[in-house]
Amino acid sequence: MRKAEEIISKIPEGMYADVRIVEREAESIATKDGVVEALESSTSKGFGVRILKDGAWGFAASNDFSPNSIDRTVKLAIEISESSAKHIDHKTKLSSEKPVKGSYKTPVEIDPFTVPLEEKLELLLAADKAQRTDRKIVISQASYSGHKEKKVFASTEGALIDQEIIYCGAGIEASAAEGSDFQNRSYPNSHGGQFATRGYELIREMDLVSYAPRIGEEAMALLTADQCPTGEFDLILDGNQLALQIHESCGHPTELDRALGYEASYAGTSFMTPDQLGKMTYGSKIVNMTADATLPGGLGTFRYDDEGVPAQRVYLVRDGKFVEYLTSRETAVELDEILGASAGRHSNGAMRASSWARIPLIRMTNVNLESGEGSLEDLIADTEYGIFMSTNKSWSIDDRRLNFQFGTEIAWEIKDGKLGRMLKNPTYQGMTPQFWNSCDAICGKDEWNIWGTPNCGKGQPSQVMYTGHGASPARFRKVKIGVA
Amino acid sequence: MLGEAKLKEIAKKVLGYSGAQEVEVLLFVTDHGLTRFANSQIHQNVSSQDLGLSVRIILDPTSRKAPRGKRIGVASANSFDEKELKNVVARAEVLAKNQKEDPHFVSLPKPQDLPKVETSTEQATPEQRAEAVATIIKKVKEVGHGIVASGAYDSSLSEVAVANSHGVWAYHAAAASDLSTILLGPHSTGFGSDLQKDPALINADLVADRALKKVLDGEDPKDIEPGEYEVILEPQAVGEMMGFFAWLGPNARMYHEQASYFSGKLGEKVFGENITIVDDPLDEVGFVMPFDFEGFPKERLVIVDSGRLVNLTYDSYNAGRFKAKNTGHALPAPNTAGPIPLHLKFQPGIKSMRQMIKDVKKGLLVTRLWYVRFLNPRSMTITGTTRDGTFLIENGKIKHAVKNLRFNQSIPEALSDVVSVGRDLVRLSSFETELGTNQMPALHIGKWKFTSGTEF
Numbered sequence: 001m002r003k004a005e006e007i008i009s010k011i012p013e014g015m016y017a018d019v020r021i022v023e024r025e026a027e028s029i030a031t032k033d034g035v036v037e038a039l040e041s042s043t044s045k046g047f048g049v050r051i052l053k054d055g056a057w058g059f060a061a062s063n064d065f066s067p068n069s070i071d072r073t074v075k076l077a078i079e080i081s082e083s084s085a086k087h088i089d090h091k092t093k094l095s096s097e098k099p100v101k102g103s104y105k106t107p108v109e110i111d112p113f114t115v116p117l118e119e120k121l122e123l124l125l126a127a128d129k130a131q132r133t134d135r136k137i138v139i140s141q142a143s144y145s146g147h148k149e150k151k152v153f154a155s156t157e158g159a160l161i162d163q164e165i166i167y168c169g170a171g172i173e174a175s176a177a178e179g180s181d182f183q184n185r186s187y188p189n190s191h192g193g194q195f196a197t198r199g200y201e202l203i204r205e206m207d208l209v210s211y212a213p214r215i216g217e218e219a220m221a222l223l224t225a226d227q228c229p230t231g232e233f234d235l236i237l238d239g240n241q242l243a244l245q246i247h248e249s250c251g252h253p254t255e256l257d258r259a260l261g262y263e264a265s266y267a268g269t270s271f272m273t274p275d276q277l278g279k280m281t282y283g284s285k286i287v288n289m290t291a292d293a294t295l296p297g298g299l300g301t302f303r304y305d306d307e308g309v310p311a312q313r314v315y316l317v318r319d320g321k322f323v324e325y326l327t328s329r330e331t332a333v334e335l336d337e338i339l340g341a342s343a344g345r346h347s348n349g350a351m352r353a354s355s356w357a358r359i360p361l362i363r364m365t366n367v368n369l370e371s372g373e374g375s376l377e378d379l380i381a382d383t384e385y386g387i388f389m390s391t392n393k394s395w396s397i398d399d400r401r402l403n404f405q406f407g408t409e410i411a412w413e414i415k416d417g418k419l420g421r422m423l424k425n426p427t428y429q430g431m432t433p434q435f436w437n438s439c440d441a442i443c444g445k446d447e448w449n450i451w452g453t454p455n456c457g458k459g460q461p462s463q464v465m466y467t468g469h470g471a472s473p474a475r476f477r478k479v480k481i482g483v484a
Numbered sequence: 485m486l487g488e489a490k491l492k493e494i495a496k497k498v499l500g501y502s503g504a505q506e507v508e509v510l511l512f513v514t515d516h517g518l519t520r521f522a523n524s525q526i527h528q529n530v531s532s533q534d535l536g537l538s539v540r541i542i543l544d545p546t547s548r549k550a551p552r553g554k555r556i557g558v559a560s561a562n563s564f565d566e567k568e569l570k571n572v573v574a575r576a577e578v579l580a581k582n583q584k585e586d587p588h589f590v591s592l593p594k595p596q597d598l599p600k601v602e603t604s605t606e607q608a609t610p611e612q613r614a615e616a617v618a619t620i621i622k623k624v625k626e627v628g629h630g631i632v633a634s635g636a637y638d639s640s641l642s643e644v645a646v647a648n649s650h651g652v653w654a655y656h657a658a659a660a661s662d663l664s665t666i667l668l669g670p671h672s673t674g675f676g677s678d679l680q681k682d683p684a685l686i687n688a689d690l691v692a693d694r695a696l697k698k699v700l701d702g703e704d705p706k707d708i709e710p711g712e713y714e715v716i717l718e719p720q721a722v723g724e725m726m727g728f729f730a731w732l733g734p735n736a737r738m739y740h741e742q743a744s745y746f747s748g749k750l751g752e753k754v755f756g757e758n759i760t761i762v763d764d765p766l767d768e769v770g771f772v773m774p775f776d777f778e779g780f781p782k783e784r785l786v787i788v789d790s791g792r793l794v795n796l797t798y799d800s801y802n803a804g805r806f807k808a809k810n811t812g813h814a815l816p817a818p819n820t821a822g823p824i825p826l827h828l829k830f831q832p833g834i835k836s837m838r839q840m841i842k843d844v845k846k847g848l849l850v851t852r853l854w855y856v857r858f859l860n861p862r863s864m865t866i867t868g869t870t871r872d873g874t875f876l877i878e879n880g881k882i883k884h885a886v887k888n889l890r891f892n893q894s895i896p897e898a899l900s901d902v903v904s905v906g907r908d909l910v911r912l913s914s915f916e917t918e919l920g921t922n923q924m925p926a927l928h929i930g931k932w933k934f935t936s937g938t939e940f
Contacts, residue, residue, distance in 0.1 A: 030820050035586050038818035039579050042560040046534065061532040063562045076531055083610045084519075084529045087618050092527075117582045125584065138742050177742045182862035262522045264634035265666050268854075271939075357516075357532040396855040396890075398869040403890055403938035405867055407859055425860065429890065429936055460636045461518055461530075480936075 001162055003065065004154035007049065010074050011156055015053040015081075016094065018155035020306060022046065022356035027113065028145040029120055031128045036121060046356035049077040055091020056084035061357040094329040095346050097309055099159040104303030106166040107296070108199025112146035115200045120144055123208065124170075130212030131174040136223065137216050138182075139175035143192055144168070144203065151306075151356075159308035167299060167466060169195030169452060170203045172212055176219040183222035183424060185215045185409055189240045190391050195452030195466065197301045218410060221422055228411050228426035230482035234386030235428055236379060236475045241408050242369065243451035243469035244392045249432040250282075250289050251367040251467065253401035254316045255350075255458075256325035258362075260334060266460050268399025271432065272322055274338050280322040283436030286372055289317035291326055293349060293365035298468035299452030300367075302352075306360035309349040316367065320437070326350035328362050354463035361459050366450060368470030372442030376473045379441055381417040387481055388412045388419060389426050405429035428481045438477045447472035485605065485643060486513050488655040494564050495647035498539060501573040504580065505544045505554075506592050506649050510777060510816055511564075512536030513643040519613035522634040524621045529610060535562050537569065540817045541576040542592065545585065553585030558818050590804025593780040595651040601772040603658045608639035608683035619688035620665050623696065631699055633692075635665030639683060642918050646779030654779035658771060660918035661686050666872060667699040671940070672885060674698030675720070675852055675872035679911050679921065681771065698851060698873035702885035707937065708876065710889055714847030714903075715932040716840050716877070719910035719924040721870075722830075724853040726922060727914070728866050729895055730825050732858070734763075734787045736796040737822030740806055745864040745896055746793055754793045755899040760831035761788040763797065763813075764923075770827055770911055771921040775812065777819075782812040787825065791900075799823040826920030833905030833925065840904055840928045842880040848932075849875040849882060853891075864895040869938065889934040901930035 004019050011017040023045040030038040047070075048061035058081025062073045124142035131140040146168040153161045171193015173186040188194040188206055196202050237245060252258065253270040261269055272280065283289075293311035295301055303311050307329050316324050327335065332345040351360035380388065394407030411426035412419045450470040457464055491511050498509040513535055520528035538560040545555060557579025559572045608616075616637050624633040641659040646652060663686050664677035676694030680686050717725070731738075738744040746754060765773045765782040775781050778800055785795050798806075799814035802823055813823035841849065851873035859867040870888045877883065906926035914920040 030818070032820070035588065036584050037586065038558070038820050039556065039583050040558040040560065040818050041575050041579060044562045046562065048532070056526070057528060059528075059530040061530075061534075063534050080529045080531060080610050083614050084526045087521075087614055087621070088525045088527075090523075090525060117579070121582070121584060175743065177862075180862065182743060260523070261632070261634060261668065262527055264522055264668055265520065265636050265664070269668070357534055359528065359530055394857050394859045394867065396857045396867045396869070398888060398890070398938050399854050399871055400938075400940060402940075403869060403888075403936060405859075405890060405892075405935075427859065431938070460520055460638065461516065 001152050001160060004152045007047065007070055007074065008154045008156060010071065015051055016156055017049060017051050018153065019047055019049050020151055020153050020353065020356060022149065022151045025148045026145060029124055030143040031124045032141050033139060034125065034128055044355065048356045049074055050359060051077040051081045052092060053078060053081040054085045056081045056088050057092060058084060059359045092330050093333045095332040097329060097347060099155060099157040100304060100308055100310060101160045102304060103162050105164040106197045108166050110200040112168040112200040113148060127172045127208035127212045130209050131172060131216040133213050133216035134220050136176045136178055136220050137174050138177045141173045142208065144170040153306065153308050155308055161304045161308055163303060165197060165302055166199065167195060167197045168200065168202060169193050169454060170206060170208060172208050172215060174216045174219040176223050178223045181223050183219050185219040186391055187211045187215045189451060190393060190409060191455060195299050195454045196297045196450065197299060198297050222410060222424045225422040225424040228387065228423040228482040232478045233481050234383055234475060234477050235479040235481060236383065236386060236388045236473055238390035238473050239447065239449050239471045240451055241389055241392050242471040242474055243453065244395055245406065246367055246369050246469045246471060247364065247453055247467065248395060248397045249401055249404055250316060251364040254325050255362045256327045256331040256335060259325060260331060267458055271400045271402050274335060276322055278323060281320055281437065282317045282322040282433055283320045284439050285320045286442055287317055287320050287436050287439050288315065288370040290315055290368050290370060291350065291365050292368060295366045295450060295468065295470065298366035298450045299454065299466045300365035300468040305349040305351045306353045307347065307351040309347045312349045314348045326362050326364065331362065352465055354465055358461065358463050361463060363458065363465045364456065364467040366468035366470060369442065369474065371445045371448040371472045373444045376443050376447050379443055379473060379475055380414055380419055383414045383417060383475065386414040387426065388414055402431050404432065426482065428479050430479055435476060438479065439474055440477055441475040443472035443474065485657060491643065491645040491655060492653060495645060498569050498573060499647060499649055501570055502541060502577060504541045504577065506542035508540040508592050508648040510538040511645040515607065515641045517607065517610060517613065517639045518636060519610065519617055520636045521617050524624060524632045526614065526617060535564055537561050537564060537572055538816060539572050539576045541580040543580045553587035554589045555580045555583040555585055556589060557583055588805040589801060592648045592650060593652055593778050593800050593810065596781050598654055598781050599766055599774045601766060601774045603772055604681040605641060605657050605659045606682045607641045607659050608637065608661050612683055613637040613639060616663055616686055616688040620692040623692040624667060627696055629669055629700065631667050631669045633665055633667055638662040640918055646775065646777065648779065652779040654775040656774055658918040660771060662913065663688060663691050665691055665695045667695045669699045669703060672699050672702030672705060673872045674702065679913060702873050705885040705887045708886040710934040710936050712931045712933050714844055715929050716844065716847065716849045717927045717929065718851050719926055720912065721850045721853045722924040722927050723912040723922055724856050725866065725895060726828055726924060728856060728858060730828055732861055732864060734797045735822040735824055736798045736802045736806060736808065739796050743861065745862060749793055750796065752793060753791050754896060755788055755791045756902050757791045758902055758905060759788055759791050759899050762786050762829050763825035763827050764829045765827040767829065770923055771918055773826065773919050776814040777816045778814040780810055780812045780814060785811050797823040797825050826914045827922065829909065829923040830905060830925050832907050832909055834907050835904050836907060837926055840906060840926060841877055841882065843903065843928060844877040845879060847877050849877055859892055865892060866895060867892045887940055888938045890936045891932060891934050893933050898929050898932065903928040903930055
């Protein structure tokens with residue numbers, strides 16, 4: 001923390017500055033077909049200085065903590081802000097936030113870095129092997145990664161915060177092939193499995209080895225399963241697929257920087273424009289979406305964001321209405337200016353940077369669909385005809401977050417309230433507001449789980465962030481299904 | 485820049501810290517600057533310097549008489565301090581000692597002659613970047629029409645070096661300057677870009693003019709029914725499609741795992757006869773790379789010859805495992821993606837864009853694709869939407885702009901139905917820009933499957 005204060009002490013009067021010193025440690029293991037094909041340990045350490053001078057930003061970062069390098073980096077950040085200042089019409093202002101002095105450490109039962117490597121290798125190899133229930137399983141995979149991020153934040157306003165964020169995750173994936181058909185099944189989720197800001201207890205709870213045979217058998221069963229039918233049907237999404245649906249169609253469009261056009265050059269803009277705030281009917285009355293960085297164990301959980309603003313829980317969509325954005329200190333002020341409000345809007349603490357070498361951007365924390373009532377079993381029993389889809393396989397959405405298409409690994413037909421035949425290659429597509437307005441049932445708290453998305457991309461230069469999404473299975477009426 | 489001599493000294497030290505049977509060290513030095521603009525003003529201006537040190541240790545736990553496979557561990561850090569060099573080697577050794585044997589690993593590459601290449605190491609200064617951005621913003625403001633400019637000017641310099649205990653030494657330094665803009669009108673968007681080795685060659689006027697033409701031509705987009713259309717994909721759109729081809733197409737690992745559409749088709753006709761695709765890392769029109777991330781020399785490789793799949797891409801691991809020739813396509817270890825081509829290039833055709841449009845009776849001109857993902861990797865079917873300018877062509881002429889559409893399209897079906905290949909290749913980023921660029925033409929394709937529309 002002293003180093004951060006030392007860097008801040010080098011900032012000349014008359015400008016805002018903050019510094020982040022970040023030290024990351026990661027361990028990753030991947031097995032394939034019984035062979036450990038990746039075993040890696042990585043570290044990265046550096047600092048980034050953000051300057052706001054005359055209404056323009058400058059940012060410089062370095063891995064070199066020598067006095068000369070610190071001086072050079074601070075000077076470069078100031079020069080960059082001065083260079084930017086010549087080309088701006090609108091001066092950036094920051095919302096007023098109380099500078100915090102604080103400390104936080106992810107509560108974990110078992111620090112993943114204290115677990116012997118041997119145990120992790122044995123677990124993954126056993127889970128890899130257990131998937132191979134038949135010769136048609138052509139690929140079996142298992143993976144694990146653990147991450148520890150220590151970061152110190154200090155600002156010229158007097159904030160001084162240190163945090164240690166720990167997260168880890170694991171998963172398995174079986175691939176079956178016959179002729180030109182190729183089918184995958186994953187557990188507990190696709191794209192690397194399940195991730196959370198928890199310790200190694202999460203990995204043990206997954207019980208990968210016990211689930212592996214079922215995953216292998218399902219991958220094989222998909223080879224002979226019927227194609228998912230095409231048409232407009234009722235759709236029930238499992239929590240792990242709904243998590244990505246929330247991520248893409250609620251999380252991203254409610255990022256205020258995107259809505260204000262700051263991501264137009266890469267990721268796009270948003271159909272949820274400021275003039276719609278408080279007015280747009282985003283979903284049906286049962287749809288409530290929150291951004292909650294305080295949820296224990298969520299992959300997007302922390303105590304302070306990378307501007308030093310405390311973690312918060314806010315409603316983005318309440319009773320179906322679009323009521324709030326994910327915001328930063330800069331965009332909170334800009335939104336007030338656009339809406340003609342003098343409310344003195346505050347940041348809701350969504351600024352996150354992927355490393356010391358990147359500036360913080362508005363990122364999702366844990367963006368959740370709040371639970372409703374009843375069990376998945378009840379929901380299926382209440383559905384005359386429909387399709388139940390689970391585990392994401394493909395995802396794509398347009399650059400204003402309206403037209404989307406998702407594919408899942410597996411689906412089952414629902415007939416007369418009962419799960420029937422297995423279906424392969426399921427897909428569905430729609431337009432975001434119409435889709436969420438067709439939501440007529442959300443399962444209860446017992447079915448609710450926070451799914452981790454460790455690979456959310458945004459920004460230039462690119463930043464990959466880890467976010468969480470709480471969801472329980474939900475039903476959507478008359479969705480366009482099976483159009484691949 | 486640290487320079488070749490300094491990096492060689494560091495690599496030598498690292499190799500000396502381990503007594504393992506095989507050791508590989510991969511070094512990166514990066515200097516990166518980026519100026520980003522939106523709503524017609526600069527809103528982000530950043531600079532960062534970093535180092536990368538990655539060490540791969542290979543232990544052979546058995547005698548030659550009873551080989552059991554080798555144990556491999558990789559550790560990395562972002563410092564070249566003496567203490568950190570030793571620490572990374574020690575961490576990689578611990579991992580390798582605790583690792584299980586990999587029966588497929590044969591050996592790290594042995595030393596080979598590397599091709600000589602020339603490239604630029606000039607970077608754009610923050611002032612140069614700001615001036616180029618100001619040129620675009622000024623032009624856009626002059627045009628009016630409620631158009632605002634967004635975009636980025638990215639300037640990067642990389643040094644990459646590879647050494648191993650067999651005596652491999654490879655060093656390369658390169659810079660890239662990449663200016664792009666998306667212009668937002670009230671009902672349309674337009675895209676323009678310029679990717680150069682030297683910032684002095686960046687033409688901000690041209691970037692602005694290209695994007696302005698698109699946004700103005702697209703001002704009043706009309707609804708269009710989804711369905712199958714003849715299309716002309718502009719080079720940017722072709723590049724976005726071919727990124728997915730690179731990953732799952734010629735990748736030897738995917739091929740042998742039965743995960744690729746190409747699996748079992750080596751030597752067979754996979755695309756139309758007018759399609760020839762090479763990986764050309766030494767073509768100085770693109771961003772050259774003389775070796776892969778194992779220090780193995782790169783060379784021109786024909787992948788698809790007149791529609792026939794003739795070669796796959798290999799790294800040392802997969803070449804050893806599948807008893808094939810290493811083609812120099814290793815990515816940094818540990819690599820679970822497989823060997824991937826980073827310098828794809830089409831054999832160009834003879835037609836200009838104007839001539840290609842003239843050939844279309846009724847179809848769509850697509851500027852870019854967006855959010856492309858595999859829908860079905862095994863059939864190489866992708867999905868995504870159009871972006872930044874989609875236009876209806878009727879009787880050889882652009883009639884009007886249309887609203888964006890979603891597509892679900894098999895790449896092999898599209899490349900088996902190419903009416904003509906454009907004559908002009910455009911350089912597009914494929915990896916870390918300064919180390920890899922594809923060269924893509926426009927393609928006139930007989931049928932492209934659009935499945936739904938959107939509201940803009």
